[in-house]
Amino acid sequence: MKELKGQADIPLDDKKFRFDAKVTEPCPSCKQEITRDFEDNYLSYPDKNTPINIGLWCQECDKEFELEIKITSIEVSIQYDASKMKEL
Numbered sequence: 748m749k750e751l752k753g754q755a756d757i758p759l760d761d762k763k764f765r766f767d768a769k770v771t772e773p774c775p776s777c778k779q780e781i782t783r784d785f786e787d788n789y790l791s792y793p794d795k796n797t798p799i800n801i802g803l804w805c806q807e808c809d810k811e812f813e814l815e816i817k818i819t820s821i822e823v824s825i826q827y828d829a830s831k832m833k834e835l
């Protein structure tokens with residue numbers, strides 16, 4: 748099995764762009780950790796290297812915060828078995 752890695756280009760024509768990462772930061776008000784999970788809370792049509800404001804909610808003090816993030820790269824990995832190559 749071979750594996751290759753590359754960088755995907757965006758803008759992504761994806762209304763519900765999910766990925767397996769989380770932002771976890773202390774609440775600016777009460778210091779309790781608050782998390783934004785990008786698997787549950789997707790980004791809509793994100794652009795590369797463009798500021799995106801995401802919302803974070805603190806359960807402890809019931810306050811909402813905004814944080815600016817930027818997507819700098821999207822890594823894509825593929826796998827294949829070269830012995831299964833077929834003639835067309």
Ligand SMILES: [Zn+2]
Nearest residue numbers: 774777805808
């Ligand atoms: Zn808080």
